[in-house]
Amino acid sequence: MAAAVVVAARVGGAPVAEEAPHSASEPKEWSVTQVFAVDPTDPQRVVGRWGLVPQWGRTAALQCEAGAVGDAAELVRRLEAAATVLDRDLVARVPVNSADLCAAMAAAGWRGGGGRVDWTWSVERLPHEPARPDLQWKSLGRAGLEAAAQILRAAVPFDPLGPRTGTPREWMRAWMDDPSLQGGLQVGFVADVPAVLTGVQVNPSTGWGRVPYMAVAPSMWGNGLGTAAMLRAFVLLRARGATTWNGGCAEENQRFLRVVERWGVVPALHSQEWIFFPCSGSSS
Numbered sequence: 478m479a480a481a482v483v484v485a486a487r488v489g490g491a492p493v494a495e496e497a498p499h500s501a502s503e504p505k506e507w508s509v510t511q512v513f514a515v516d517p518t519d520p521q522r523v524v525g526r527w528g529l530v531p532q533w534g535r536t537a538a539l540q541c542e543a544g545a546v547g548d549a550a551e552l553v554r555r556l557e558a559a560a561t562v563l564d565r566d567l568v569a570r571v572p573v574n575s576a577d578l579c580a581a582m583a584a585a586g587w588r589g590g591g592g593r594v595d596w597t598w599s600v601e602r603l604p605h606e607p608a609r610p611d612l613q614w615k616s617l618g619r620a621g622l623e624a625a626a627q628i629l630r631a632a633v634p635f636d637p638l639g640p641r642t643g644t645p646r647e648w649m650r651a652w653m654d655d656p657s658l659q660g661g662l663q664v665g666f667v668a669d670v671p672a673v674l675t676g677v678q679v680n681p682s683t684g685w686g687r688v689p690y691m692a693v694a695p696s697m698w699g700n701g702l703g704t705a706a707m708l709r710a711f712v713l714l715r716a717r718g719a720t721t722w723n724g725g726c727a728e729e730n731q732r733f734l735r736v737v738e739r740w741g742v743v744p745a746l747h748s749q750e751w752i753f754f755p756c757s758g759s760s761s
Contacts, residue, residue, distance in 0.1 A: 590750030595725035620664035652689035686719030
């Protein structure tokens, strides 16, 4: 028997009491939250857990944070139904040791992607931003949309996990447009030239925070601006009351993985991405 799927806000343990279990094909709302698989014979026992996070365009990331049990093929069908109802493509991040779920996704026609490393870490334990006089930060409102778009147009083509369709304005709207979150984007300037983009989102009710996207103009690579963007994001997370940072990157991004390792942050999950396209109909 497959695990049932419920939506709740608590990380780990039992689902919150006011959230009655319901089918993944009947979601209550579209929101950044936790999606739990529970034992069908004991709805208070969580056997699988995902984080459901909007990405660019009509894509959502479904990050498997704890292994599912039961009929993997049925669970995949439930996830596909949820994606269709939510009108979103899914990028599912499945633990590398969940062979049954990976096999079921492959059999159902999901496209296998690359490996990924994710972190869940206390914001208070993250490093603080050092002074950097050559880098001036401005809010998106002060910097102007075109400054951010200029960075994205140059940087996104080099990102293997970045958006492939749409415009910078649409990408930024998709990253930031969630009613359960508060946040904003900032642009960093070097000698008055737009050089780096970063931003945060925080759920004020749970303290959960993330960096939806960051980008460095290719002409500015090699100046430590990627690290500076993350450190600036940590400043923004603290300012908005975040207590937990959830982040990740592709396994091939060894440079950033080494930076995070130097910060003392321990990976919470090693996963493989599997992609389902009910909206775009694409498998490329």
